[in-house]
Amino acid sequence: MALSPVIGKLLHKRVVLASASPRRREILSQAGLRFEVVPSRFKETLDKASFPAPYAYAMETAKQKALEVAARMYQKDLRAPDVVIGADTIVTVGGLILEKPVDKQDAYRMLSMLNGKEHSVFTGVAIIHCCSKGGQLDTDVCQFHEETTVRFSRLSEELLWEYIDSGEPMDKAGGYGIQALGGMLVEYVHGDFLNVVGFPLNHFCKKLVELYYPPGRHDVRRVKHDSIPAVDTFEDLSDVEGGGSDPAGGIKGGPGGQAAVGTRGAEANGAVESPPPFPADLLGLIDGFKASKALFTACKLKVFDVLKDEAPLKAAEVAGRIDASVCGTGRLLDACVALGLLEKTDGGYRNTEVASRHLASDGEYSLHGLVTRHDDHTWELFTRLEVAVRQGPNAAAGGKVEDPAQSQQTTLQFMRAMHGLSKLTARRVATAFDLSRFTSACDLGGCTGALAHELAHEYPRMRVTVFDLPDVLEHVACFQPGGRPSERISFVPGDFFKDSLPEAELYVLSRILHDWPDDQVHALLGRLSGRCKPGGGVLVAEETVDEDPAAARSNLAAALSLLVRPRGRGRSGAEYRDLLEQHGFRDVQVAAVAGGALHLLLGTRASPP
Numbered sequence: 001m002a003l004s005p006v007i008g009k010l011l012h013k014r015v016v017l018a019s020a021s022p023r024r025r026e027i028l029s030q031a032g033l034r035f036e037v038v039p040s041r042f043k044e045t046l047d048k049a050s051f052p053a054p055y056a057y058a059m060e061t062a063k064q065k066a067l068e069v070a071a072r073m074y075q076k077d078l079r080a081p082d083v084v085i086g087a088d089t090i091v092t093v094g095g096l097i098l099e100k101p102v103d104k105q106d107a108y109r110m111l112s113m114l115n116g117k118e119h120s121v122f123t124g125v126a127i128i129h130c131c132s133k134g135g136q137l138d139t140d141v142c143q144f145h146e147e148t149t150v151r152f153s154r155l156s157e158e159l160l161w162e163y164i165d166s167g168e169p170m171d172k173a174g175g176y177g178i179q180a181l182g183g184m185l186v187e188y189v190h191g192d193f194l195n196v197v198g199f200p201l202n203h204f205c206k207k208l209v210e211l212y213y214p215p216g217r218h219d220v221r222r223v224k225h226d227s228i229p230a231v232d233t234f235e236d237l238s239d240v241e242g243g244g245s246d247p248a249g250g251i252k253g254g255p256g257g258q259a260a261v262g263t264r265g266a267e268a269n270g271a272v273e274s275p276p277p278f279p280a281d282l283l284g285l286i287d288g289f290k291a292s293k294a295l296f297t298a299c300k301l302k303v304f305d306v307l308k309d310e311a312p313l314k315a316a317e318v319a320g321r322i323d324a325s326v327c328g329t330g331r332l333l334d335a336c337v338a339l340g341l342l343e344k345t346d347g348g349y350r351n352t353e354v355a356s357r358h359l360a361s362d363g364e365y366s367l368h369g370l371v372t373r374h375d376d377h378t379w380e381l382f383t384r385l386e387v388a389v390r391q392g393p394n395a396a397a398g399g400k401v402e403d404p405a406q407s408q409q410t411t412l413q414f415m416r417a418m419h420g421l422s423k424l425t426a427r428r429v430a431t432a433f434d435l436s437r438f439t440s441a442c443d444l445g446g447c448t449g450a451l452a453h454e455l456a457h458e459y460p461r462m463r464v465t466v467f468d469l470p471d472v473l474e475h476v477a478c479f480q481p482g483g484r485p486s487e488r489i490s491f492v493p494g495d496f497f498k499d500s501l502p503e504a505e506l507y508v509l510s511r512i513l514h515d516w517p518d519d520q521v522h523a524l525l526g527r528l529s530g531r532c533k534p535g536g537g538v539l540v541a542e543e544t545v546d547e548d549p550a551a552a553r554s555n556l557a558a559a560l561s562l563l564v565r566p567r568g569r570g571r572s573g574a575e576y577r578d579l580l581e582q583h584g585f586r587d588v589q590v591a592a593v594a595g596g597a598l599h600l601l602l603g604t605r606a607s608p609p
């Protein structure tokens with residue numbers, strides 16, 4: 001079995017699962033792991049507010065659960081197990097962390113919050129290696145987390161209570177069990193299903209590879225692929241059984257809190273010193289730009305359009321359709337196969353589902369416009385990242401602010417890119433908070449109206465005005481579903497810095513504020529706050545710059561983009577909150593959607609003093 005070489009690394013160790021969860025026990029035993037179960041006595045009472053993000057809370061709780069078991073076992077017979085595994089699963093919605101309900105009423109409260117909305121399920125996992133040093137327990141902690149997004153259908157009160165009365169919610173985070181009756185509540189799941197059930201097995205196996213995979217034969221295979229970075233999956237190890245290092249070797253902390261198996265035993269025996277662990281992730285990073293460029297090129301040449309609905313095509317046929325060389329096309333198609341964008345069968349190449357959905361130039365969720373924009377515009381900006389670092393943010397563009405309305409072509413390209421991005425997140429933004437108290441909304445800089453449509457769809461009483469520059473609104477017709485906007489959506493041309501803002505109970509600023517420096521953000525929020533009546537709201541959606549290095553990886557692209565852009569600046573979630581409060585908005589609620597990629601804030605206009 002593909003997994004056994006990885007799981008096999010733990011077979012000769014004394015492994016303890018520090019969890020009472022029957023789901024975790026089942027997932028791990030079905031994966032072939034042998035372990036003892038010692039439920040943790042750690043009380044899940046850490047102060048949630050003291051963590052920068054929900055996943056950090058779940059990881060810390062997982063760690064504390066495992067450490068408590070390791071310490072207790074060590075104290076009992078002065079022999080700690082080799083490895084202790086702890087996990088903690090939480091559900092987050094509207095910025096709140098939901099754990100297991102304390103009673104039926106609590107389950108009802110949780111399920112009502114999830115009803116009809118998307119939420120995230122995080123599982124934090126800690127793998128703790130233990131040994132005894134100088135009569136003391138010595139531990140080496142490796143932690144990670146996994147996020148899965150789940151959306152519930154709209155459910156009636158009757159159904160919710162029927163589900164609660166089944167008793168199923170009581171021992172489960174968020175008050176539901178997706179693997180049983182609760183599965184009926186779920187409209188969709190994005191990500192690892194087992195993560196929702198309590199244990200992200202896939203990520204766990206990848207971590208084991210990082211921890212235990214020794215340099216060896218596998219390295220040779222990896223370096224062969226010099227054009228496209230190898231995808232690092234644990235399946236890769238299926239043919240290297242028996243080639244492992246001695247797992248009894250010492251554990252050394254690696255970068256990012258990971259650990260690698262050392263070679264102390266071999267050195268002591270006078271054996272030849274092993275080379276350092278093969279830095280596959282690092283090489284992947286070094287080569288990463290090649291993968292992006294292959295994707296950009298295939299998109300630009302419309303490869304994914306050609307392969308969308310057709311039977312598989314040979315390289316020569318694709319080359320004929322895209323008017324390119326057969327040899328070059330063959331290489332590009334193979335690169336796309338290696339990147340998981342195409343499949344290769346005996347009959348030829350065809351799109352994967354992701355490519356058909358996101359990389360063909362048509363279709364509701366096409367990101368073709370975004371890719372084209374990155375290839376034509378962002379790529380070049382990033383060649384000047386060094387300038388931006390040396391001279392400071394915004395220097396890379398040489399003070400040249402691109403005017404999106406510069407030419408019809410540029411405007412349209414910009415709008416296609418924004419539309420693709422907005423379509424992906426609009427439903428999540430519209431449903432992250434309950435906005436049903438607002439009967440009118442104005443989306444400032446709302447571009448093609450992608451978010452306006454979701455707001456109108458989600459809230460049947462709401463009328464939405466999209467306010468944007470005249471040059472932008474000139475092109476909106478081709479982005480409307482069915483070619484025309486809904487009756488409750490109107491497009492009003494104007495400049496939000498100069499023209500009078502349309503009247504609305506809720507103002508929306510989605511991906512707007514990062515584009516402007518502080519003085520202009522204050523000017524805009526000042527105008528908006530003056531126009532907003534007490535009780536009215538402002539909804540801000542932004543990619544944020546996280547100051548927590550552990551979280552920074554997920555928004556790295558956004559943070560770097562903000563550095564090379566001609567104007568504007570990155571801000572943290574706390575800075576956005578401060579800005580809203582400075583302009584008279586109170587009770588600011590926060591939420592994160594799309595795997596934390598987008599940070600949302602909803603503030604309510606207080607009465608002027």
Ligand SMILES: Cc1cn([C@H]2C[C@H](O)[C@@H](COP(=O)(O)OP(=O)(O)OP(=O)(O)O)O2)c(=O)[nH]c1=O
Pocket residue numbers: 018019020021022023024039040044065087088089090091100121171172173174176177178179182196197198
């Ligand atoms: C969301 C969801 C959670 N769960 C479960 C997984 C976890 O067991 C539980 C979350 O609570 P946890 O505190 O993570 O785990 P636990 O109390 O069951 O076990 P221990 O603390 O001893 O490790 O919710 C499901 O079984 N299905 C689901 O769909």
